[in-house]
Amino acid sequence: xxxxxxxxxxxxxxTVLGTLIFIxxxxxxxxxxxxxxxxADIFMEQEKLEIQRADDERSREVIxxxxxxxxxxQLQVKVESRCEVPVTITRVWINNDPEPTSVNVxxxxxxxxGNFGVTLPGGVESTFRVKATTSRGNVFENLAGxxxxxxxxxxTEEQGIYVxxxxxxxxxxxxxxxxxxxxxxxxxxxxxxxxxxxGSVSFFFNTTNVPQGEREFHVTVEKxxxxxxxxWNVVYEDDVEITWPSGPAIVWVFTT
Amino acid sequence: xxxxxxxxxxVIATVILAGVVLTIGGAIWSYxxxxxxxxxxxxxxxxxxxxxxxxxxxxxxHVFYDATDDMLYVWVYNYGEVNVTVDVxxxxxxxxxxxxxxxxEAHDITDPPVEFDFSSNPLSSNEQVAIKVYSRRQxxxxxxxxxx
Numbered sequence: 001x002x003x004x005x006x007x008x009x010x011x012x013x014x015t016v017l018g019t020l021i022f023i024x025x026x027x028x029x030x031x032x033x034x035x036x037x038x039x040a041d042i043f044m045e046q047e048k049l050e051i052q053r054a055d056d057e058r059s060r061e062v063i064x065x066x067x068x069x070x071x072x073x074q075l076q077v078k079v080e081s082r083c084e085v086p087v088t089i090t091r092v093w094i095n096n097d098p099e100p101t102s103v104n105v106x107x108x109x110x111x112x113x114g115n116f117g118v119t120l121p122g123g124v125e126s127t128f129r130v131k132a133t134t135s136r137g138n139v140f141e142n143l144a145g146x147x148x149x150x151x152x153x154x155x156t157e158e159q160g161i162y163v164x165x166x167x168x169x170x171x172x173x174x175x176x177x178x179x180x181x182x183x184x185x186x187x188x189x190x191x192x193x194x195x196x197x198x199g200s201v202s203f204f205f206n207t208t209n210v211p212q213g214e215r216e217f218h219v220t221v222e223k224x225x226x227x228x229x230x231x232w233n234v235v236y237e238d239d240v241e242i243t244w245p246s247g248p249a250i251v252w253v254f255t256t
Numbered sequence: 257x258x259x260x261x262x263x264x265x266x267v268i269a270t271v272i273l274a275g276v277v278l279t280i281g282g283a284i285w286s287y288x289x290x291x292x293x294x295x296x297x298x299x300x301x302x303x304x305x306x307x308x309x310x311x312x313x314x315x316x317x318h319v320f321y322d323a324t325d326d327m328l329y330v331w332v333y334n335y336g337e338v339n340v341t342v343d344v345x346x347x348x349x350x351x352x353x354x355x356x357x358x359x360x361e362a363h364d365i366t367d368p369p370v371e372f373d374f375s376s377n378p379l380s381s382n383e384q385v386a387i388k389v390y391s392r393r394q395x396x397x398x399x400x401x402x403x404x
Contacts, residue, residue, distance in 0.1 A: 014277045021281030025288045033292035040303045047307050054313075091365070096320040098331070098365070135363065137315050137335030 057085045058136040063105065066248035067130035067142040069154040075147060076114035077130060078248060081105045088135040094118060094128055123151045144249040156249040159210070159242055163203040163253045165194075165221060165235075179222045179232060182207075182240075186214045207242060215242040221255050308338045309393040316387050316399035317365060323403075326378045329369040332389055332397070334360040340391050344370045347386040351377050379403045 062082040070076040075094060081087055089103045094116055105111045113132075120126055126149040130142040148155045163180050177196065182205040183189040192203045207215065221236035236255035242248075313336030320329045334340045343356040353372045360366055379385065381403055389397040 014273055017274065017277045017281065021277075021285055024281075025285050028285070029289040029292035033296040036296040037299050040300045044303050044307055048310065051310055090363075091317075093318060096318065096329070098318070133317055133333065135335065137313060137317075137333060139317060 054136070058138060060085055061087055061134060061136055061138050063087055063132075063134070063140050064252060065130070065132055065140045065142050066144050066250070067128070067147050068144070068248055069147060069149075069245045070115050073120050074115035074117055075128060075130065076112055077116070077132060077142075078110065078112050079103070079105050079132065080110040080252075081108050083107065089113060089132050090135050091133040092116060093131045093133070120149050125149065125151055143252075154245045156208070156244055158206060159208045159215075159244055159249045161205045161207060161217060161219060161240055161242070161251050161253060163205070163219060163221065163255070165201040165203075166254070166256045167199055167201050177224045179224070180205075181220045181222075182217050184210065184214055184217050186210075188214070188217070210242075215244075217241070219253055221253075305393075309395065311338045312336050312340055312391055312393055312395045314340050314342065314360065314389065314391065314395070315397050316389060318369075319385070319387060319399060319401040320369075321374075321379055321385070321401075321403050323378070326373065326375040328372040328374060328379070328385065330372070330387055330389075331365055331367075331369045332358070332360060333365045334362060337362050340393075340395075342392075343390045345388040345390070346372050347388070348374075348377075348379060348383060 060083050064080040064082055066078045066080075067075055068078070077092055079087070079089060084107045086107055087105045089101055089105065089111075092099045092101055092113060099116055101113060103111055103113050118126075118128060128147040128149075130147060131139055133139050144156065145158070161182055163182075165178050165180075167176060167178065177193065178201050179191060179193045180203040181189070181191045188207065188210055190205055192205070194201045194203070205217075207217070217240050219236070219238055219240050220234060222232040223235045224230045224232050236253070238253070240251050240253060242251055314332055314334045316330060317333040318329075318331040321327070322329065328346060330344055330346070332342060332344065339362055340360050342358050342360060343354060344358065346353045346355075351374065353374075355370050355372060358366055358370055383403045385401045385403065387399045387401060389399075
């Protein structure tokens with residue numbers, strides 16, 4: 001009878017040990033595993049956000065690129081940032097030759113890169129297609145088109161002033177009209193009008209035939225809100241100079 | 257004598273029982289620990305593999321066909337944060353070429369470029385060339401090029 005008594009009193013030992021082992025397994029194996037997995041999930045989410053941010057910045061990256069001759073056998077590249085993210089130019093392509101570089105251009109800032117030497121065979125026409133690659137993988141082409149050498153000197157297909165007006169509409173159902181005038185102190189005077197503009201309006205003034213030395217222009221943008229009534233109000237007025245071949249052949253003017 | 261040894265069997269039985277429980281428990285604990293750490297390792301490596309796949313960013317930056325020696329050159333730019341191994345396929349109207357196993361480090365470009373020899377089947381002017389770049393992580397970049 002005493003033996004049976006002892007057996008009954010010790011009946012719970014295995015249960016207690018089993019419970020302890022279960023808790024031991026839970027704390028020493030399962031919980032660290034779950035914590036590790038959770039940490040990996042958090043890391044993954046952080047990296048996904050970083051990737052999304054990088055892709056977003058890449059899509060917002062906008063620069064204007066102008067390539068132009070500098071001296072007899074060199075090219076320069078002007079980079080104008082048109083975005084709110086800093087841009088790093090990692091490579092400049094001149095035709096099929098990559099020129100490694102590392103130039104940081106701040107938001108809405110501009111930089112001149114170069115000089116890049118080019119080979120000009122005497123008496124032979126040469127064309128140079130210039131583009132630049134950014135660290136985010138965007139490639140921007142020369143807005144002024146190819147840089148050309150006609151065998152004796154640098155030539156450009158077109159010179160001009162490109163005026164872009166970010167229209168906010170006028171006072172009559174959102175319609176407005178814009179009038180843009182470009183003139184110099186000599187005999188160049190041209191006016192272009194865009195009626196009932198809504199959204200972005202652009203004007204191109206071709207100044208290819210304006211002789212060198214007369215390429216300082218006065219640009220005026222006027223706006224008339226409403227249908228046919230109302231007066232013209234000046235919204236932009238500034239001097240612009242085309243310095244080709246030591247500067248871009250096309251000058252861009254942005255206004256609102 | 258018999259009375260003095262009466263309590264010995266329950267003690268031995270308890271010790272044996274406890275030993276069995278501890279042995280089986282230890283084995284289960286050991287197996288669980290191993291299984292949990294393997295599961296965690298697999299999970300982490302799967303997560304990292306997926307992450308690298310997501311982080312891969314590359315593009316065909318430049319293509320050039322040299323008509324003098326009938327060679328097509330393709331520059332692939334890896335602008336992502338991880339190294340990429342790519343296979344480059346070039347598809348023309350009459351040929352299908354492959355150049356494989358090009359390792360491009362992060363923020364680097366294929367240098368020298370990926371080369372394709374078309375001397376046996378030269379490309380004609382204005383011919384369209386489709387360039388497909390497949391990474392070993394199954395990401396793809398495309399570029400269409402017209403022979404000048």
